[in-house]
Amino acid sequence: MGKSSLLACFSLFLVLPPCLAADPDLLQDICVADLSSNVKLNGFACKPAASITEADFFFRGLAVPGDTTNTTTGYLVTAANVEKIPGLNTLGVSFSRVDFAPGGLNPPHTHPRATEIVFVLDGTLDVGFLTTANKMVAKTITKGDVFVFPRGLVHFQKNSGAVPAASISAFNSQLPGTQSIATTLFAASPPVPDHVLTEAFQIGTKEVEKIKSRLAPKKAAEEAVN
Numbered sequence: 001m002g003k004s005s006l007l008a009c010f011s012l013f014l015v016l017p018p019c020l021a022a023d024p025d026l027l028q029d030i031c032v033a034d035l036s037s038n039v040k041l042n043g044f045a046c047k048p049a050a051s052i053t054e055a056d057f058f059f060r061g062l063a064v065p066g067d068t069t070n071t072t073t074g075y076l077v078t079a080a081n082v083e084k085i086p087g088l089n090t091l092g093v094s095f096s097r098v099d100f101a102p103g104g105l106n107p108p109h110t111h112p113r114a115t116e117i118v119f120v121l122d123g124t125l126d127v128g129f130l131t132t133a134n135k136m137v138a139k140t141i142t143k144g145d146v147f148v149f150p151r152g153l154v155h156f157q158k159n160s161g162a163v164p165a166a167s168i169s170a171f172n173s174q175l176p177g178t179q180s181i182a183t184t185l186f187a188a189s190p191p192v193p194d195h196v197l198t199e200a201f202q203i204g205t206k207e208v209e210k211i212k213s214r215l216a217p218k219k220a221a222e223e224a225v226n
């Protein structure tokens with residue numbers, strides 16, 4: 001490639017939309033997800049236009065607090081993503097509501113497909129994320145505050161107060177995906193071999209087995225929401 005073509009490529013790169021944007025751009029007004037289709041695309045297949053209704057764009061599930069009483073670490077995520085709102089397909093956005101019991105923890109996790117911006121509805125949360133340089137960026141936030149968790153970075157939220165707390169998060173993906181660090185490593189199916197975990201965490205097999213038995217599939221199911 002000649003010098004001038006290289007320069008042209010570089011200039012093109014500068015004017016193109018950033019490659020790191022989240023979900024791909026839409027190619028039509030709407031593409032309401034056909035959640036029952038077996039056709040696999042980068043997203044969901046579109047329903048026939050004739051069967052689209054306002055219900056495809058509506059969800060009441062964030063209006064009421066989630067019940068945190070029987071959860072392992074005192075928090076419950078209610079997702080409002082494309083799986084709940086089929087009209088979100090191809091639009092690149094979604095919400096979730098998180099309710100926290102006093103002391104409740106949304107354990108360290110990442111969203112591989114989205115940046116998250118959280119708004120505190122009620123209460124006080126200790127929140128933070130970790131950069132790839134292992135720097136922790138953390139803050140205590142309270143009702144009305146906003147905090148950002150950049151795409152792909154491990155983050156957490158803990159209700160440090162003595163009363164319940166709640167937050168709403170927006171994501172730049174119709175389906176951000178969630179990988180919770182502890183359950184990803186200790187409750188995978190098939191399981192991550194003990195020798196991988198003993199070496200990674202510098203602990204013994206007994207400790208690994210103990211953690212695995214505590215993070216049984218129940219917890220993995222609780223976290224598989226986004």
Ligand code: GLV
Pocket residue numbers: 077096097098106116157169178226
């Ligand atoms: C909160 O971090 C969430 O992922 O909903």
Ligand code: MN
Pocket residue numbers: 109110111116149155
């Ligand atoms: Mn999150």
